[in-house]
Amino acid sequence: MDTIELPPAADFHAHLREGDMTRIVAPTIKKGGVSLVYVMPNLVPPITTVPQALSYHSGLTDLEPSVTFLMTLYLCPAITPAVIEHAASTKKIIGVKSYPKGLTTNSEAGVVSYEEYYPVFAAMEKHDLVLNLHGESPSSETTTILNAEETFLPTLLDLHARFPKLRIVLEHCTTAAAVEAVRKCGDTVGATITAHHLFLTIDQWADNPHFFCKPVAKLPSDRAALVEAATSGDAKFFLGTDSAPHPREMKIGAKNGRTAAGVFTQPYAVQLVAEAFDKVGKLDMLKGFVCDSGRRFYKVREKGLEREFGAEMGILLRRGGDEVAVGQIGEKDKIVVPFNAGKGVWSLKWRGESSEDH
């Protein structure tokens, strides 16, 4: 297959940031073949109230009216069962994201103990909101960034056992162990897989700040397990790019000498996934992973979370013919460098849209 027609894709884990950065990143959503994004809440300050989430939603929709934005709240003590009930009634907020404290970008307000949130989880179960887990344990004498995800898996299994009807997504899973744990759970547990984790292992990011993200890419055997899960047709696994733009100077030569965690894939989301699927001869599984499974898990159609699009609307992918923008998107101190800049990639065109939608 040298060309593929797909419906519009959905990205169930994206970082769209604020202000100037949002104005740079939002227009790249559709370039990546995506018409629906689930937007992460780790802003400064984090999105912890319904009005904040709705205001963020409205700003994003103003910028990109042809994209459907769905929102999460940042799990913290401000999130109560009453907030959950209110959030669920909006039909725009569809989940709550849990960050373990201190583990990634803007996670300082994150969770220390899950137990205190059991009433919130019960309310989420009742009102059918999704729990999004950043599944890493904090580092210690026995836990490092390498086994942080595997060390977290018992928490996933425990929460699933306590709240079997609560839909839970293990976000950006990176290990064979995580894939196995998610498969072991019931239908209410799914996992997002990013585009970049279908490509990277530790050897690639060790000396390349643009490939450094949390959770870090692991071993070749882990990458193989992710590719297998993504291309398997198992609807538990679907695309969440975790596209995480940072200004170039935060990736390279950051003032404090630390590299910001995050890989920017938004403008090439589906193109990159197509390349990964193509490598293993599984392009026939692409639609399930990037279009269908995530929408099904989140009950997008059932709940009317997205406007209907006709069968003629969607994207056309063509092998080769495009190249990831070399070096940069944006201007001045907001320059962001996309994943695999300068490399060839599948080209993508929208079809069935009037030109002013582009």
Added chain:
Amino acid sequence: MDTIELPPAADFHAHLREGDMTRIVAPTIKKGGVSLVYVMPNLVPPITTVPQALSYHSGLTDLEPSVTFLMTLYLCPAITPAVIEHAASTKKIIGVKSYPKGLTTNSEAGVVSYEEYYPVFAAMEKHDLVLNLHGESPSSETTTILNAEETFLPTLLDLHARFPKLRIVLEHCTTAAAVEAVRKCGDTVGATITAHHLFLTIDQWADNPHFFCKPVAKLPSDRAALVEAATSGDAKFFLGTDSAPHPREMKIGAKNGRTAAGVFTQPYAVQLVAEAFDKVGKLDMLKGFVCDSGRRFYKVREKGLEREFGAEMGILLRRGGDEVAVGQIGEKDKIVVPFNAGKGVWSLKWRGESSEDH
């Protein structure tokens, strides 16, 4: 103990580079408490002939006459048994360094198969030169930078079995498995341990290019094994800093986007080791690790490789009172950033030297 008097220390693995960089780095050797350095040969082009090594030696000695420089040759097809015999006769070249092809800075000319060098190893055994092994296997579907050292250990054991009298140093060992393998070998096998590997684990270097080196720092359990080996009094383990200066722009924002591998510790070599030993209450083992064991392994006194120094000559270490130069050493495009820049460290003064030696 708040102060310690030691004889001059020896660093059995240092990168002193060429040209401007050498002029920046060479004066930092004595600042780090070291009077004898074993100088790595991975220049561009590498040091593969006796005249090259002697010329490099003479340039270094001109720069720092009070330091003893000992040289290695870069293992490659140009190194024959006749070269070994010639090298041994110089009393300045005391070993041969083996780099697996492509594994670290300037290792493109490195070793693919050890078997072709058996005649060279036999000549080294005969003429009592030391084999210095960069002990990492190339990455593959099953080998990454994480297990590259452990994967290499069977090669170490095999070479030791074939050439039991050949002195072999496993350079900059970074894993509990390597410590165990070296202990299992006879007295002809030793290992260097760097200052920075007594501090770092993967979590520290993942987002900090200044802490990135090859072999990469591994897990907390590996670091603990290195600290245990270094402070154990076992004379198989001794200091080789692997201090590897790179211009700041090669560590951060390198043009090709890749971070150069290497941590620069030369100006604080003994001070950093003192801090690591102090943390575990083993300052009484410092002298063996930084002064005695390496010189004994290399037969420095027996072979008259270093001029004698009187008992009054040496270094005085004092807890606290100094700080690692903030940000930079050198100028313009040769700025190098030392390990743990800005952090407090043991202070170090030379004693028993006339002031013009400083």
